[in-house]
Amino acid sequence: MTGVLARTAARARTPGAPSVGFWTRLLRWSPLVPATVLLLLFLVGPIGYCVLIAFTDTQLTGQESASFVGLANFRRAFGDPAFRNAVVLTLVFTVLSSLVGQNTLGLALAGLMRRASRPVRSLTGAMVITAWVLPEIVAGFLLYTFFERRGTLNALLEWLQLPAQDWLFTLPIMAVSFANVWRGTAFSMLIYSAALAGIPQEVTESAEVDGAGGLRRLWHITLPMIRRSIGTNLMLNTLQTLSVFGLIWVMTRGGPGNRSQTLPVFMYDQAFLKSLIGYGTAVALLLLLVGALFSVIYLRLLREEV
Amino acid sequence: MPLPRHRHHRHHRHRHRLAADAGLLVVAVAFAVPLVWLVLASLDAEATLRVRLPESPTLNNFSAVLTDEITFTPMLNSLLICGGATLLTVVCAALAAYPLSRFRSRLARPYLLTVLFSTCLPVTAVMVPVYGLFVQIDLIDTRYGTALFLAAAQLPFAIWLMKNFMDGVPKVLEEAAWTDGASWPQTLLRVILPLMGPGVAVVAIYTFIMMWGNFFVPFMLLLSPEQLPASVSIFTFFGNYGAIAFGELAAFSILYSTPVVALYILVSGRLGGGFALGGAVKG
Numbered sequence: 135m136t137g138v139l140a141r142t143a144a145r146a147r148t149p150g151a152p153s154v155g156f157w158t159r160l161l162r163w164s165p166l167v168p169a170t171v172l173l174l175l176f177l178v179g180p181i182g183y184c185v186l187i188a189f190t191d192t193q194l195t196g197q198e199s200a201s202f203v204g205l206a207n208f209r210r211a212f213g214d215p216a217f218r219n220a221v222v223l224t225l226v227f228t229v230l231s232s233l234v235g236q237n238t239l240g241l242a243l244a245g246l247m248r249r250a251s252r253p254v255r256s257l258t259g260a261m262v263i264t265a266w267v268l269p270e271i272v273a274g275f276l277l278y279t280f281f282e283r284r285g286t287l288n289a290l291l292e293w294l295q296l297p298a299q300d301w302l303f304t305l306p307i308m309a310v311s312f313a314n315v316w317r318g319t320a321f322s323m324l325i326y327s328a329a330l331a332g333i334p335q336e337v338t339e340s341a342e343v344d345g346a347g348g349l350r351r352l353w354h355i356t357l358p359m360i361r362r363s364i365g366t367n368l369m370l371n372t373l374q375t376l377s378v379f380g381l382i383w384v385m386t387r388g389g390p391g392n393r394s395q396t397l398p399v400f401m402y403d404q405a406f407l408k409s410l411i412g413y414g415t416a417v418a419l420l421l422l423l424v425g426a427l428f429s430v431i432y433l434r435l436l437r438e439e440v
Numbered sequence: 441m442p443l444p445r446h447r448h449h450r451h452h453r454h455r456h457r458l459a460a461d462a463g464l465l466v467v468a469v470a471f472a473v474p475l476v477w478l479v480l481a482s483l484d485a486e487a488t489l490r491v492r493l494p495e496s497p498t499l500n501n502f503s504a505v506l507t508d509e510i511t512f513t514p515m516l517n518s519l520l521i522c523g524g525a526t527l528l529t530v531v532c533a534a535l536a537a538y539p540l541s542r543f544r545s546r547l548a549r550p551y552l553l554t555v556l557f558s559t560c561l562p563v564t565a566v567m568v569p570v571y572g573l574f575v576q577i578d579l580i581d582t583r584y585g586t587a588l589f590l591a592a593a594q595l596p597f598a599i600w601l602m603k604n605f606m607d608g609v610p611k612v613l614e615e616a617a618w619t620d621g622a623s624w625p626q627t628l629l630r631v632i633l634p635l636m637g638p639g640v641a642v643v644a645i646y647t648f649i650m651m652w653g654n655f656f657v658p659f660m661l662l663l664s665p666e667q668l669p670a671s672v673s674i675f676t677f678f679g680n681y682g683a684i685a686f687g688e689l690a691a692f693s694i695l696y697s698t699p700v701v702a703l704y705i706l707v708s709g710r711l712g713g714g715f716a717l718g719g720a721v722k723g
Contacts, residue, residue, distance in 0.1 A: 162543050162624065166551070169536035169595055172528070176592030177558060177566070184569035192572070243467060249460035258464040261471040267704045269653030271674050272693045276474035279481075279686070285489040286477055316471065369560070377562035380655035384675065398564045398656075405568045414568045421565040429560035433553060 181422065188416040193409050200412070207416035217417065219392055220400035224376065227311055227396050232375040235315035237368060240322020244330050245356075247323075259323075266320030274384030277313035278302070281385070306386045306394035313381055318374060322367050329363035330356070362435065369432040373425055397421050478690050487687035501691035510677070511670075511695060517583065518669035518696075521658065522651040525587040525594070530644045532591070533598035538628050540599070541606040542614075552603070559596040567660045574661055581663045589661065590651050598643050605639030606632065645707045649700045670696040 154162075188207055192200040211217045243262065247255045265273065279285050281301040288298035301309045333356065341351050357364070379398040382388065388395035388403060395403065397417060405414025473491060481487035482501050484494035505511050540548055570589060571580070579585030614631045622630070633640060655671045662668055668676070674696060677689060 159545070163539050163545065163547075165535035165538050165624070165628075166540070169532040169599060172532055172588070172592045173558070173595060176570075176589050177595075180566045180570045180573050181561075183573050184566060187569060187572060239467070243464070246460040246463050249456050250464050251457055251461055254461045254464050254468075258468040258471075261468045261475065263704070263708075264475060264701065265471055267649065267701055268697050269655070269671055269700065271653075271655050271671055272478075272697050275674070275689065275693060276478055279477055279489045280474050282489050286473060286491045289490045316474070373560050373562060377564035379564050380659075380671075383655075398562075401565070401568060405571075411568065411572060415572075418565040418568045421562055425560060425562040425565065426557075429557045432560055433557060436556070 184415055184419055184422065187412055188419040190412045192412040192415070203412070207413050208420075210413060211416055211420065216392060216395075217400065220395050220397045220417075223307055223394065224396040226307055227314070227378075228372055228375045230308070231311040231314035231318070232371040233368065235311065236318045236322045236371050236375075237364075239315065239319045240367070241326045241364075243319070243323045244326035245352075247327065248330060262320045262323055265316050266318065268317075270317075270380040271384055273317045274313065274381040277309070277316060277381075278385045281309040281312075302386055303390055306390065310382045310385050310394050313385060314375060314378060317381065318371065321374075322371060325363055325367045326360065329360040333359050365435045366432065369428055369435065373428050373432075376421065376425060376428075478693060481687050481690035482694050484687050487685075487690060489686060501685075501687040502695070504685075505688050505692045505695070510673075511692060513666060514668055514670040514673035515696070517667060518652060518671065521583050521587045521590065521669050522648055524584070525590040525651055526644055526648040528587070528591040529594050529598045529647050530602075530640065532595060533602040533643060534628070534633060534640065536599050537602035537606045538624070538632070540603050542611070552600075555596045555599050559600060563593045564656055567656055571660050580661060581667065583662070583667055586658050586661045590654065590657055593657070594647050594650055598647055601643050601646070602639070605636050605643070608639070609635045642707055645703050649703060652700050 187200070189202055189204060190200045191203045191206070243258065247258070250258075268276075280287055283298075283300040283302070287301060291298045299305070337355060337359070338351065341355050377398060378396070379402065382394055382396060382399055383402075386394045388399040392400075398421065401414050401417040401421065404410045404417060477491045480491060480494060483497040483499070484492070485496070485498050485500055487494075487501070539545075540552060574580040574585055574589075579588070609632055613635070614627045617627045617631050653671060655675065658669050659672050659675070662672065665673075665676070670692075674689070674692060677692065
């Protein structure tokens with residue numbers, strides 16, 4: 135009842151009340167023009183262009199030779215072992231670093247921070263967030279030195295009397311996944327800190343009084359209460375991870391061979407190093423479609439909010 | 441009876457805290473190792489790939505890279521490209537957020553949903569067609585072309601954040617301005633934006649940080665060495681020299697990272713920074 139009244143009152147006060155004319159309305163919405171033009175020219179345009187050249191055999195050497203080839207690029211992609219390798223590696227990279235690594239570690243850190251003492255909390259927060267704020271290339275360079283044959287990780291292993299390895303050679307996809315966890319965990323930590331702070335104290339306390347243990351509280355109370363944040367976080371992390379290029383490029387350049395060549399690296403390699411723009415764009419389009427799919431799921435999660 | 445139980449509870453709390461502290465410290469150390477390497481190597485004349493204390497700490501690595509070619513030109517390029525793009529993004533986002541936040545229309549919701557949708561698209565994927573497009577319209581290898589694209593790529597998220605901040609400004613004050621006969625640009629500039637100053641700062645700084653660290657966009661769109669921003673020049677530094685001078689590379693990395701780290705500290709000190717941002721996107 136009061137809700138309806140308040141809403142009616144709010145509508146009456148809104149400047150955009152129904153009685154305004156066409157020109158007034160046009161004028162009111164005119165501030166949208168600059169942003170819309172910029173988005174149409176530089177974001178929607180390229181995406182449209184992407185759709186167009188994905189169906190051609192465009193090469194770097196000359197535009198005039200390009201002709202429409204239908205689905206050939208896509209057929210080629212699905213038949214190409216290097217493409218399938220890139221898909222598998224992208225999946226491994228995303229699952230390892232985003233779904234498992236960043237997400238779980240972020241939640242664990244946010245949870246521990248609620249109990250930890252203040253100085254430890256600030257110190258950990260500072261380290262994790264610094265890794266996140268650093269430019270992508272610097273992060274890649276730092277993790278390169280960490281995993282390199284002569285790097286710190288092997289120094290630590292030798293000190294512990296454990297066998298050293300050339301990590302970037304033997305387990306390149308693991309190395310870049312760890313790098314992505316190092317770089318990206320802060321985001322999950324921040325989202326989960328905000329989410330956990332939103333859980334009313336009484337809920338946790340009453341569960342504690344009822345004698346629910348830590349794991350049961352986590353599973354039956356905490357996780358269900360922050361499930362929307364979990365969904366959002368997984369979605370954004372996945373999208374972020376799908377488009378990681380610089381980190382991998384600096385650490386391994388997709389190698390050795392193509393053992394850390396995820397889809398963005400594969401796309402770059404085909405389009406520029408092998409000059410197959412049409413084919414590279416078809417791969418880009420597939421990447422965009424996966425991103426679009428995740429975006430739609432994300433929007434559904436947020437549905438009530440907008 | 442209540443007393444020992446209480447004490448038992450406190451004892452429990454204490455143990456929990458110790459366990460949490462220990463867990464966090466382990467993670468903190470793991471995260472710190474690469475950062476410690478960065479600092480130590482930058483001060484070490486004979487830096488290697490390993491974390492080690494420099495035998496005689498020196499600032500020579502810094503003075504070696506503080507030249508026009510290595511540091512000043514790329515940093516200035518970064519500043520021009522990212523500064524210009526940030527300005528454009530913030531102005532466009534503030535303008536766009538205004539009607540979206542203030543007026544009702546059947547189009548507002550679809551527009552916002554489209555914006556949110558494009559926030560999530562992997563920009564990396566469009567770089568190949570963007571390159572093709574830039575070659576055709578002659579924007580390739582220009583700093584302003586790169587800035588325009590960076591602005592467009594960051595715009596959806598900026599609009600979204602800006603609209604959320606603007607929704608937090610009560611309408612009562614601007615209605616007073618409306619009845620005084622103020623036009624919408626006056627209302628926006630004089631009433632709303634000053635009231636959401638911290639929000640605008642967050643959008644601007646976040647946008648700038650994202651652009652400053654972006655590697656792939658300028659890597660694709662800029663070719664001539666004298667136009668490259670620091671994010672790309674550091675990479676050529678890394679790739680082109682046969683024997684990499686790790687100490688110098690570390691020193692340059694610190695110089696290149698300092699502006700964004702400082703800006704981040706500035707926002708987080710003012711507004712709980714990342715936490716506010718986490719709240720803004722948590723949904």
